[in-house]
Structures are given as structure tokens and as C-alpha cells.
Amino acid sequence: MLDLDTREWLLTNGLGSFASGTVSDVRTRTYHGWLFAATNPPSGRTLLFSHLEASLEVLGSVVALGTNFWGNGQMEPTGCELLRGFDINPVPKWIWGQDNWQLTRQLVMPYGWEGSSEWGVGSGEENHTYHSQFCHRTLIQYRYDGSDTAILRLRLLIAERDFHHQQAVSPNLHFSQVLGQQQVCLQAINSGHFGIPWHLRWTQGNYQPDAVWYWNYGLPEETKRGLGDKEDLYSPGYLIVTLQPGDTVTLEARVGFPDPMPSVLTPDTFAEAVEAEQERLSQIFGWREGGRGAEEQEKDNYQSPISNTQYLPNTSVREAALLYETLRERQSSVTMPTATLSTSVQSSIWQQLLRASDQFIVYRASIAGPTVIAGYHWFNDWGRDTLIALPGLTLVTQRFDLAKGVLRTFGHYCRYGLIPNAFPDVDGEPFYNSVDAALWWIETLGLYLEATQDWQFLAEQFPVVQQIYKAFVSGTHFNIQVDAIDGLVSWDARGVALTWMDVVIGVHPVTPRHGKPVEINALWYSALCWLSQWAERLSQLEFGEPVRLTKQAQRYAQQAQRVKTSLQKFWNPQLGYLYDTIDLDDRRNFQIRPNAVLALSLYHCGFSEQQGCQILDLATASLLTPYGLRTLDPGDPEYKGKYEGNPEQRDRAYHQGTVWAWLIGPYIRAWQRFYPQQSLPFDWQPLLNHFLFDACLGSISEIFDGDSPHTPRGAIAQAWSVAEVIRHIK
Missing domain, CATH: 2.70.98 (Beta-galactosidase; Chain A, domain 5)
Structure with a gap:
């Protein structure tokens, strides 16, 4: 063959x-x-x-x-x-x-x-035909x-x-066709039901x-x-x-x-469509703002690695990587990240990343607003994925109105203190099967506010923030509730998986994490810090009752300090790492998973410098790969190094050693926090080779095998994979 x-x-x-x-x-x-x-x-x-x-x-x-x-x-x-x-x-x-x-x-x-060339704010109230x-x-x-x-x-x-x-x-399946002048109209008829009409001209x-x-x-x-x-x-x-x-x-x-009155299809129509798309992206990302500067002129003299490459049918990934190495050598650059590529090459890769990021931004008719496709080909939009991806897709790229629209839409659908993890395709309530989407919403709202100083939007959304807080404290669905003794968040619902490690086979979660997961409580701590900071800010800006808001700020700060103290329950001094979960009966799960790194990467971190360094040292040795972090230490008896086989076999490997590209973002943020003076022990080259030359050309896969050579698997283009690279590559 x-x-x-x-x-x-x-x-x-x-x-x-x-x-x-x-x-x-x-x-x-x-x-x-x-x-x-x-x-x-x-x-x-x-x-x-x-x-x-x-x-x-x-x-x-x-x-x-x-x-x-x-x-x-x-x-x-x-x-x-x-x-x-x-x-x-x-x-x-x-x-x-x-x-x-x-x-x-x-x-x-x-x-x-x-x-339309860009999404509006999206209040969830617009009607479109x-x-x-x-x-x-x-x-x-x-x-x-x-x-x-x-x-x-x-x-x-x-x-x-x-x-x-x-x-x-x-x-029972037939297709009708009606011929016209240089066109044919086609429609399926299945058991008497008419399908979607479309035409080719x-x-x-x-x-x-x-x-x-x-x-x-x-x-x-x-x-x-x-x-x-x-x-x-x-x-x-x-x-x-x-x-x-x-x-x-x-x-x-x-x-x-x-x-009946179609636009004329001409030989120029194709080129006009390509130019229109280029112009749309240019307007969104400001590629042509201020005219043609020196950097723009430099790009005329160097085509991007993608546009400069003819992908021959038998070109292997290894050969493509060698080609990329040749391009790098021509630019007299050295291994990243200690040095960067030349301006023109770096700019070209950056534009390719921005183009890739735009593929995930879509309009959802059922909420009349913007959302984020988690991945292609087969995923829809997911709340958790959207909120994690949003900083890279919108804040770094300065699509602030888009970020605001998504945050507003999710806030609008907050119920029982929970943020939707998925929206229905037709009329009906969203799905609220997540313990962390609400906490990621607060974390991402905080990042948006830090980037924009949009305190009017904070005042608008603060009732949603308080609704989430009250629901977690008093208890909500899935027995999600703050423990009155230690202030930590726990949940208890059998047969479901409410964290990002969410595979369930039948009624059995593959990675059961009920109780108190470490990253959930790190998010809870960061949320309380945000609440205290925001209540104080609103009191100063007179967006509410200053005295009441000041008292709230003090209460949130006290609760945050209590949670910070209780986070030490997750510290495993023998291992120098964090327990992944604390069960309802107080048993600890000591598996080495990336959730400890997630806990270090949030805007507010509740762990000491010594703990952070020890955690990162072990994560670097056992979880770090050239494409992201493994979901489980290879030395664990439950580790599965290859994501392959039938659906059940793949599901059992999904969070049991499989590498997730998006986790490189939390790892970098944690490293920059605890090792600010040391070089990042991660070379971007393999991941950039993958982006440019592997799997889906011009995008980043969802996952990779835990075992070398870390074959790309899963969805060929994943939103948070691209978003986290955008967040840190430049």
C-alpha cells in the first residue's frame, strides 16, 4: 500500500x-x-x-x-x-x-x-433570523x-x-435534484421527510x-x-x-x-472570498493597524513556514521537522525558549496561532451569543473548556468584547450557584454537571477585570459571584458544599464525574474524585481572594453600600485565610507533592497527577514557595513531556501509556497517563511563580513542529500518548491546547 x-x-x-x-x-x-x-x-x-x-x-x-x-x-x-x-x-x-x-x-x-466581522458583546437577548x-x-x-x-x-x-x-x-432514502442555469438544487427525502436543501453552482x-x-x-x-x-x-x-x-x-x-436574485459567481469569487477572510482576521487582530510598518515589510521578504512549504504526499513528520529545523537555521536562531526566532518567523507563527484560535469562536443560536467549540471534529462547546481557554483566545489577543460576551452569557445562565457545563441544542435548561465551571468562571472573570479594569462589568456581575458563593457555602446539587469544619469544598454524587477528569463508563467514573479534589479547593481559595478584593473595590468605587461591602470584603478575606490553612491537608511531606483528593472519610489519594500543578497556577496561590518548588520538581520529573503534562505518573500501576483501541479502552486511558497539551499553560505559570529566575525546562520546538507540520496542520491536538514518541490522539484541533500556547509563546 x-x-x-x-x-x-x-x-x-x-x-x-x-x-x-x-x-x-x-x-x-x-x-x-x-x-x-x-x-x-x-x-x-x-x-x-x-x-x-x-x-x-x-x-x-x-x-x-x-x-x-x-x-x-x-x-x-x-x-x-x-x-x-x-x-x-x-x-x-x-x-x-x-x-x-x-x-x-x-x-x-x-x-x-x-x-459581521466580529462578535458583539452577546447579552443572551438578541434575536437573529x-x-x-x-x-x-x-x-x-x-x-x-x-x-x-x-x-x-x-x-x-x-x-x-x-x-x-x-x-x-x-x-427509504432518496435524493431529489432540480437543474437550473449552471446550478443544481439537491435535497434528501428519507421515509417521506424532507432533508436540508442545498445547491451547487x-x-x-x-x-x-x-x-x-x-x-x-x-x-x-x-x-x-x-x-x-x-x-x-x-x-x-x-x-x-x-x-x-x-x-x-x-x-x-x-x-x-x-x-431568486443570486450574486454572480465568477472566476474571481474564490479570490474575493479568501481576501475577505484575510481582511476579517486582520480587523480582529489588528494586523494592519497603523499602515505597513517595518515588521510588515519584513514579512514580505519571508513567507511563513506553512506558506513556504510544499507538503509532498510522502513527506513524513520527521522530514517536516527537519524542514522546520532548516528554516530555523536560516534565521540564525537557537533553541527556544532561551532565544527567540527572528522577528519575521515569530510573527508568522503568531499569526498562524491567532488564525487557529479563531476557528473555535462560534455563535450559538440557542443562547443568541458567542461560545467556544472545545475541539474539532466532534466536540460541541463545554463550559469548563470555554472558561479555561478564554484568557488565551480573547484576553491575550485583546478580543475583550468577546470575552465579556461569553462571561456575561455564562453568568446569565447561572443556576443553583452553578455555571453550565453544556448548553442544549434546542429549548431546554443547560447541563450543570460540573463542580468547577462556576469557580473557573470567577477565575476567568478576575483575569478579564485585571486586563480591562472594567469595574462597571464587575458591578453588573457581582450578584452572580455572590450567588455562587452562597450556593457553595449552603450547599447545592451533587452535594457540593463547603465543609463547616475546615472550609474546603467537597462533593458527593455517585455515578458521575464533576471535575475535568470526567470519564464515566456505565455508572463508574474511571477517576473517581468525589470528596475534596485539590484543584477545586485551590480554585475556591482563589475565588475567595477575588471576592474580598472585588467587594473592597466596589466599596471604594461606590457601586453599592460601602459599609456593607467593606464588611463583606473582610469576611471573604477571613474565609480565604481559613481555606489557605486547610489547604495544608493536601500536603504530602513524604512525597513532596499534593494529595489529589481527600475522600469524605478523610482518606488521601497520593497519585501523582497534574492537578497539583493546576493548584499552583491560579492567580491566587495558597501554597508556600518551598512546597511549590518541590511539587514542580516532581511534576517535571514524572509528568512533563514535550507536548504537555501526563495525567498520571508512569510509575503508577494504573498508568496507561497509549490512548488507543475501542471506545472503552480509550476512555480508560483518557486521564490515566495520556498527555494533555493544555496543561503546559498551568505548568508554565506555576514555574514562573516559583522559579522566576530559572529557565523554563521546556523546549517549544516539538510542540511548534506539531502545530506547523503534524496531525492537523495549523492547529494543536487535544491529547498525546503518555509513552514516547507521544503520538497525537483525540480531537485534531483543541481550543484550550491552542489557547494555552497563545498565552505563553509570545
């Missing part, structure tokens, strides 16, 4: 829709296709348009350009053998060719909220170069299925209806994951385009029935 390059690419549209595939242009996942439309943003993601199967005829010779796996293990055709190059920046581009011709294909997914605001579409452009006339045949492969599942031939060519099913596509990545791995796709017909040298054909797949 060919040595295929199965690294992946990802396009998103700010509404939850996405397109994704591989460098070799072979589909390996259920989540690969050119238009997954989020019909109820950011949810209801439905595969409508899988891909175009292309062939090219030149001088009577026909070559198939596609590459497909089939359920019987065969691969046919093998168009990847004709691939001459791949580029990811600014949009995915493939180049096929032989001696006398070359065919280039590019894809772009335009931003989906038409008429789907048809006037949302647009889910993908543009494709082919360009032919050669010495002779060519005929390009493009066969449509389509579907109508949830993005988690595969489509299968069924006597093109700038030139003749469309031939030719309905046929293609059975038994194979999806090898799903085979590895122990999930459904076979797919049937429907083809309603194909497009024939005669191309002269230098000709292009542009196609647009768009959700909805054709507009």
Missing part, C-alpha cells in the same frame, strides 16, 4: 460548520467532507457535500485524481500518486500533475455570519495549466447524515444527471477507534468542463434553496 500522508486540514465558518480532509486527499474519517453544515449553530452538524471525484482527460488519456479506501481494504483509484504538492496557507491547495499538465484545486469556507444572518457554504476552484486542451470531469458525492454517523443505502461546464450509489467506502481511522467504518455515498450526476491552458472553474456549495 502507498505511504499516504494522512495529516489533516480544517476549515470552519464561525457557526460550527466545517470542512476537513487529508493532505493526500483520501477520506479516513467519518468527519471528512467538504460541507458539514451546522443547521442549528453550532450544532445540528450534517454532512451534505462529501467531495468531488475528479478525473482529467488530456490528449485522449484519462487519469483519475481521487484516492479512496474501500471496505474490502483496497485503495482505488490512487490519484495521490500524481500529487506534486500541497499547501495550507492561506487555504488548502493541492497540485496534481504530469509532464504536460498541472491541475490545482483550492477550497475555502467563507465566514458564515454575513454582514437564520436566513438573513447565517450562510453555510464552501467554494472550490480548479485551475488547469498545460500545453493542450483538457476535459475535467467532476462527479458529485453527497450525503444527508449526522456528522457522527455514516450513511448507508436504504430503500459553477462558473462553466455541462452537468449530466447520472444517479448512482457508491457503496462501501472505508474509513481506516474509524477502524482504529473501534467505531463504524463503512460509508455509502450518493452521486446525483457529474459536471464536464472543457479547459484551455490557464482556465479555472469555480464551484459553490451553499445551504438553502437558490436565491
